[in-house]
Amino acid sequence: MSQPIKMKPRLVDKIEYWLPKVVMSPTVFLTMVFIYGFIIWTTVLSFTKSRILPVYDFVGFQQYVKLFLNDRWMLALKNLAIFGILFIVICLFVGLLLAILLDQKIRAEGFIRTVYLYPMALSFIVTGTVWKWLLNPTVGIERFVQSLGFESFSFDWLVNPDMAIYTIVIAGVWQSSGFVMALFLAGLRGVDNSIIKAAQIDGASMVTIYSRIIIPSLRPVFFSAIIMLAHIAIKSFDLIVALTGGGPGNSTDVPAIFMYQFSFTRSQMGVGAASAVVMLMGIIAILVPFLYSELRATKNV
Amino acid sequence: MKFSKSILGLAIAGAMSVSAVQAGEVEVLHWWTSGSEARSIAVLKQMVEAEGHTWKDFAVAGGAGENAYTVLRSRAVSGNPPASAQIKGLEIQEWGDLGFLANLDDVAAANHWDDVLPPVVAKVMKNDGHYVAAPVNVHRVNWLWANPEVFKKAGAKVPTSLDELWVAADKIKAAGYTAIAHGGQPWQDATTFESIVLAVGGSDFFDKVFVKLDQKALGSDTMKESFDQFRKVKQYIDAGSPGRDWNVATAMVIKGEAGMQFMGDWAKGEFTAANKAPGKDFICAAFPGTDGEFTFNIDSLAMFKQKNADNAEAQKVMAKLILSPKFQETFNLNKGSIPVRIDQDMSPFDSCAEASMKTFIATSKAGKGLEPSMAHGMSTTSTVQGAMYDVITEFFNSDMSSEDAVKKLTRSVKAAM
Numbered sequence: 001m002s003q004p005i006k007m008k009p010r011l012v013d014k015i016e017y018w019l020p021k022v023v024m025s026p027t028v029f030l031t032m033v034f035i036y037g038f039i040i041w042t043t044v045l046s047f048t049k050s051r052i053l054p055v056y057d058f059v060g061f062q063q064y065v066k067l068f069l070n071d072r073w074m075l076a077l078k079n080l081a082i083f084g085i086l087f088i089v090i091c092l093f094v095g096l097l098l099a100i101l102l103d104q105k106i107r108a109e110g111f112i113r114t115v116y117l118y119p120m121a122l123s124f125i126v127t128g129t130v131w132k133w134l135l136n137p138t139v140g141i142e143r144f145v146q147s148l149g150f151e152s153f154s155f156d157w158l159v160n161p162d163m164a165i166y167t168i169v170i171a172g173v174w175q176s177s178g179f180v181m182a183l184f185l186a187g188l189r190g191v192d193n194s195i196i197k198a199a200q201i202d203g204a205s206m207v208t209i210y211s212r213i214i215i216p217s218l219r220p221v222f223f224s225a226i227i228m229l230a231h232i233a234i235k236s237f238d239l240i241v242a243l244t245g246g247g248p249g250n251s252t253d254v255p256a257i258f259m260y261q262f263s264f265t266r267s268q269m270g271v272g273a274a275s276a277v278v279m280l281m282g283i284i285a286i287l288v289p290f291l292y293s294e295l296r297a298t299k300n301v
Numbered sequence: 302m303k304f305s306k307s308i309l310g311l312a313i314a315g316a317m318s319v320s321a322v323q324a325g326e327v328e329v330l331h332w333w334t335s336g337s338e339a340r341s342i343a344v345l346k347q348m349v350e351a352e353g354h355t356w357k358d359f360a361v362a363g364g365a366g367e368n369a370y371t372v373l374r375s376r377a378v379s380g381n382p383p384a385s386a387q388i389k390g391l392e393i394q395e396w397g398d399l400g401f402l403a404n405l406d407d408v409a410a411a412n413h414w415d416d417v418l419p420p421v422v423a424k425v426m427k428n429d430g431h432y433v434a435a436p437v438n439v440h441r442v443n444w445l446w447a448n449p450e451v452f453k454k455a456g457a458k459v460p461t462s463l464d465e466l467w468v469a470a471d472k473i474k475a476a477g478y479t480a481i482a483h484g485g486q487p488w489q490d491a492t493t494f495e496s497i498v499l500a501v502g503g504s505d506f507f508d509k510v511f512v513k514l515d516q517k518a519l520g521s522d523t524m525k526e527s528f529d530q531f532r533k534v535k536q537y538i539d540a541g542s543p544g545r546d547w548n549v550a551t552a553m554v555i556k557g558e559a560g561m562q563f564m565g566d567w568a569k570g571e572f573t574a575a576n577k578a579p580g581k582d583f584i585c586a587a588f589p590g591t592d593g594e595f596t597f598n599i600d601s602l603a604m605f606k607q608k609n610a611d612n613a614e615a616q617k618v619m620a621k622l623i624l625s626p627k628f629q630e631t632f633n634l635n636k637g638s639i640p641v642r643i644d645q646d647m648s649p650f651d652s653c654a655e656a657s658m659k660t661f662i663a664t665s666k667a668g669k670g671l672e673p674s675m676a677h678g679m680s681t682t683s684t685v686q687g688a689m690y691d692v693i694t695e696f697f698n699s700d701m702s703s704e705d706a707v708k709k710l711t712r713s714v715k716a717a718m
Contacts (some may be wrong), residue, residue, distance in 0.1 A: 051395065051684070052374065052392075052395050052396070052399065053374060053377060053378055053399060054378065066716065069716065070713075070716075071691075071709070071713075072691050132544070136541050137540040137541060138539060138540055138541030139541065156540055158543070159485075159540055159541070159542070159543045161698045161699055164543075244543070244544055245486060245544050247485055247486065247487070247543050247544055247694070247698065248485055248543040248544075248698040249487075249694045249695045249696075249697065249698025249699060250487075250691060250694060250695050250698075251698060251699075261687070262687075264367060264370070264371055265367050265370070265683065265687075266683045266684055266686075266687040267392070267395065267682065267683045267684055268684055268687075
């Protein structure tokens with residue numbers, strides 16, 4: 001007699017146990033194949049002789065040797081370092097500054113917040129195109145200021161091979177700092193007011209309160225912001241293609257553009273795959289220690 | 302749909318009383334998507350359909366065909382390539398070596414391709430001695446496009462040598478115009494550079510450097526001299542040139558903001574679209590110092606092996622039609638290029654095309670001076686071409702010395718071979 005009573009909950013249990021797994025499994029499967037599977041495939045290709053099409057003729061580390069003997073690749077890495085560091089640091093600084101200023105209970109905060117956040121709604125292609133016109137010496141800012149009467153004014157970074165990479169930082173910061181501001185603003189609003197009140201009673205100035213109490217307590221926000229910005233920087237492709245196309249010359253080449261060109265337009269899939277693997281290794285080398293230290297720190301708290 | 306179409310095709314074939322011919326389907330991957338280009342390829346579609354076969358258009362828009370090329374590769378990898386694809390230059394050989402391309406020797410023999418095509422062109426269309434692709438047009442790359450109005454105002458004359466070029470450029474610059482309209486993209490830098498190499502070293506040298514990739518020639522003083530001359534171009538271009546598209550540069554010449562442009566004859570399409578007449582509103586001349594020489598850029602349709610016999614038959618019909626004088630005429634009138642057949646009637650074409658054809662025939666008969674363009678992927682694989690692009694564009698956009706450029710070029714070509 002007891003059996004049918006037991007049967008029912010067991011079935012429900014089973015459904016409860018299996019339903020989420022069944023529902024999630026297509027996603028898991030797709031992710032496994034299209035992310036991790038392709039990572040493995042790319043890695044395999046980087047050890048082959050592949051040119052136009054994938055072939056499985058293994059040549060060891062030859063493609064990596066070719067890659068690192070290529071001047072353009074080294075230039076691309078250097079550019080990524082310049083762009084990545086400046087982009088992350090300036091975005092954090094500008095975003096934090098804007099957030100702190102907005103946090104002063106100013107009027108029309110909602111409106112101003114939208115104004116700063118809005119660039120994030122544009123794609124990098126649009127940002128790149130707009131800045132391309134603004135920075136073009138024959139139609140943009142330089143021409144405008146000269147037409148105001150400052151004949152000697154010169155702002156030709158976009159066409160100067162030594163400076164072009166910095167113009168990309170300008171456009172990138174313009175696009176992304178509003179987003180960083182939004183992150184920080186949320187963080188600032190989450191800081192416990194009573195701590196600030198207590199500090200004020202102790203006679204601490206606003207500067208001290210921000211630098212000693214509020215900003216250090218934003219550590220998790222810094223963490224998320226840096227992760228977001230770092231991956232935008234490393235995969236940066238569209239912004240640069242729209243803004244400079246990698247030029248003048250190869251002066252704004254970055255690894256993503258290098259990878260695309262070698263794999264898809266220059267019939268050197270092996271070298272392209274090797275460069276993709278090196279990019280992945282770069283991300284892992286930066287993120288894993290960072291993640292590790294951050295996650296351990298939060299566990300200890 | 303497909304079924305009823307092939308029935309219709311059969312009916313037409315039957316009506317035309319072509320007894321043994323079965324209707325097949327040709328799928329053509331191309332990136333002729335702009336107005337004049339789409340009109341040009343539509344002619345081929347009509348001709349194929351008039352023969353009773355079906356045409357499946359597989360147009361992928363986007364620049365120099367990078368998007369289309371990526372699609373093609375995924376189709377090829379999955380074992381389902383289209384009947385035909387717009388592949389050019391040495392890429393044809395690479396696909397042929399991988400065993401994807403169909404043999405067109407019987408079509409070629411029946412239609413005397415060997416007689417109507419210059420040997421240099423035929424060589425590009427062959428893999429391992431067999432025809433695998435059909436050429437649709439010839440572009441001449443070493444052109445100089447000039448605005449006569451600007452030249453008149455500056456008191457300059459159209460240059461015929463590099464020395465005269467710099468004299469004319471100085472005058473135009475002094476008169477307050479941009480002397481040379483240039484788009485600072487790697488392929489445009491390379492286009493200008495290869496014309497200069499041709500002017501400095503002549504066609505034999507050009508052949509050694511860009512076709513045979515001769516290390517000694519690449520490292521020679523002539524090459525250094527070419528880089529020196531190339532550097533001079535920089536004094537005459539405007540600050541806005543980096544990243545500029547070629548047609549925007551052409552527009553500068555059309556509007557009279559700039560004196561001249563170095564570009565292949567696709568630039569003519571821009572002039573005619575702006576209702577300008579050759580000889581009157583614009584001048585087409587050989588790149589200074591390369592008169593009587595011809596660097597070519599040929600578009601072609603390579604044919605992929607087909608599993609279905611009817612489709613293979615349709616493919617051969619299409620290959621035959623591509624080289625027919627009628628298609629060559631209509632296509633090239635629309636596209637601005639010249640036909641590949643040396644026996645083509647040139648009367649419907651304009652004076653620039655006629656001049657181009659004259660040089661094309663003369664150089665192919667002489668067996669000298671008809672050279673594949675490096676900048677447009679005719680002379681080398683895309684790997685070597687890319688290595689050359691990198692050095693040329695880096696030289697042009699930095700203060701690298703000509704000695705270093707030559708060394709770098711030699712080394713990176715060797716690494717890419």
